[in-house]
Amino acid sequence: xxxxxxxxxxxxxxxxxxxxxxxxxxxxxxxxxxxxxxxxxxxxxxxxxxxxxxxxxxxxxxxxxxxxxxxxxxxxxxxxxxxxxxxxxxxxxxxxxxxxxxxxxxxxxxxxxxxxxxxxxxxxxxxxxxxxxxxxxxxxxxxxxxxxxxxxxxxxxxxxxxxxxxxxxxxxxxxxxxxxxxxxxxxxxxxxxxxxxxxxxxxxxxxxxxxxxxxxxxxxxxxxxxxxxxxxxxxxxxxxxxxxxxxxxxxxxxxxxxxxxxxxxxxxxxxxxxxxxxxxxxxxxxxxxxxxxxxxxxxxxxxxxxxx
Numbered sequence: 001x002x003x004x005x006x007x008x009x010x011x012x013x014x015x016x017x018x019x020x021x022x023x024x025x026x027x028x029x030x031x032x033x034x035x036x037x038x039x040x041x042x043x044x045x046x047x048x049x050x051x052x053x054x055x056x057x058x059x060x061x062x063x064x065x066x067x068x069x070x071x072x073x074x075x076x077x078x079x080x081x082x083x084x085x086x087x088x089x090x091x092x093x094x095x096x097x098x099x100x101x102x103x104x105x106x107x108x109x110x111x112x113x114x115x116x117x118x119x120x121x122x123x124x125x126x127x128x129x130x131x132x133x134x135x136x137x138x139x140x141x142x143x144x145x146x147x148x149x150x151x152x153x154x155x156x157x158x159x160x161x162x163x164x165x166x167x168x169x170x171x172x173x174x175x176x177x178x179x180x181x182x183x184x185x186x187x188x189x190x191x192x193x194x195x196x197x198x199x200x201x202x203x204x205x206x207x208x209x210x211x212x213x214x215x216x217x218x219x220x221x222x223x224x225x226x227x228x229x230x231x232x233x234x235x236x237x238x239x240x241x242x243x244x245x246x247x248x249x250x251x252x253x254x255x256x257x258x259x260x261x262x263x264x265x266x267x268x269x270x271x272x273x274x275x276x277x278x279x280x281x282x283x284x285x286x287x288x289x290x291x292x293x294x295x296x297x298x299x300x301x302x303x304x305x306x307x308x
Contacts, residue, residue, distance in 0.1 A: 024061045028053075031072050034150075035079050037113030037121075041145045042083040043090075044103030044130045046112075046306055052082045076150075077160045080142055084161075087138045098228030100236060102296055103130040104303040105282040109264045122267040124149035127296045128286045130266070131223070132182045136175050143168050144175035185293040186286030194269040196287050200247075200295075201260060201271060207252030212244035217291040222246065227300030230279055243295065265307075272307055280304055 028035070035056065039049035056078045068074045094101065105127065108116060116122040123129060124145065133141050142161060146152045147168075154165040154172070161168065188196070196215060203211040222243045226232025237246050251258060251273070261272045270284040279299065286294040298304065 021061060024065065025057065027065070027071050028057050028060055028075060031075055033112065033114030034072070035075055037125075038076060038145070038150065039079050039083045040106070040113060041124055041130070041133075041149060042080065042142060043087060044134065045303075046104050046106050047302075048086055048090075049083075052079055052086060055082050073156070076146075080146065080160050084138045084142055087141070091138070098226070099232055099234040100223040100225050101134065101227075102223055102225035102298050102303075103127055103134075103266070104306070105265045105270065105284070105298050106306045107263055107265060107308070108267050111267070116267050120149050120151070125267040126186075127266050127268070127284050128182075128186050128294055129179065131296070132179055133175075136178060139163070140171050140175040140178075143171040144179065147172050148176070185288055188287035188290075190269065192290070193285060193287050196290075196292050197269050197271065197283075197285050198262075200285065200292060201251070201283075204247040204251040205253075205258075205260075207248045207254070209244050209248055212248060213240045215292055216240040216243050217288070217293045220291070220293050220295070222295035222297065224297045225300050225303070227302060229301055230281070230299035232297065232299050247295070263307075280307065282307055 032053065035053055036046075036049055039052040040046055043049055043052070056075060059078050059082075060075060063074075065071070106112065106125075108125065113121075113125065116125070133144065136144065139161060143157055146157045146160065147154070152160075154168045157163075157168045158165045163171075200212065200215050203215065218240050220238070220240060220243055222233075222237040224232035224237070226234075233246065237243050249255070256276045258276075259274045261274075263270055263272055265282055265284055268284055270282055273281045273283060275281075280301070281297050281299040282304065284296045285292045286296075
């Protein structure tokens with residue numbers, strides 16, 4: 001993130017402005033991975049998260065930074081508030097989106113969001129969890145992310161959101177209850193998900209309906225996000241039999257050729273599938289009790305700039 005407008009300055013004043021802007025940019029850059037991760041978890045879109053950081057930089061450039069004791073805390077507050085404004089505006093227009101909406105997949109080896117050395121940080125990036133968070137109110141989502149992923153105390157979250165600590169505690173309680181209700185469907189370990197994903201992709205490519213059906217839970221759901229810009233089912237596909245037939249039909253022997261590359265997406269095992277015509281799709285799964293419980297496919301090209 002670079003300072004804007006400095007190249008128009010001249011002479012001693014220009015040098016001072018440039019230095020000041022560079023110092024401001026440096027302070028923000030020091031916290032950039034964390035702030036980007038915060039904005040992304042709140043919005044589910046890296047593109048929107050980058051925009052929020054640019055806005056935050058402009059706010060940071062305009063504030064008297066000598067009065068800011070803790071830049072990280074100040075910038076976290078600005079980023080959270082800007083992200084919530086954007087989230088509210090987006091929710092108001094979500095009805096116009098074609099088909100299911102899924103978060104923008106982001107490769108995390110290496111992670112642009114800083115170290116994912118804590119389980120809470122890694123888990124809070126998962127496609128499945130971000131999909132669940134979309135059903136929360138913006139304040140519930142903010143409290144859940146700030147407390148669960150970033151371990152902020154309710155008193156500090158209350159400052160950010162202009163609410164009382166008790167109010168934030170209640171918001172988190174409600175959000176966590178919603179998340180727990182869904183999380184029973186994705187309890188498998190990373191190695192188990194990798195195994196199931198490999199088996200699912202192989203069976204789909206072979207058109208092996210019996211194996212596919214056996215890999216998928218009876219009450220599983222597959223979401224396909226094409227956004228009206230890529231071929232995708234416009235409604236969730238539910239049930240093991242329907243999911244097996246759907247993916248065998250798309251990726252099986254009778255379909256056009258695909259190339260497949262495994263990669264880590266949002267901190268979890270994933271795959272990038274590229275058709276002969278160049279269209280691209282990412283795929284991740286959730287699992288529990290030895291079977292796939294959810295399949296998440298993103299084909300909307302507007303959501304794939306981060307994926308090589």
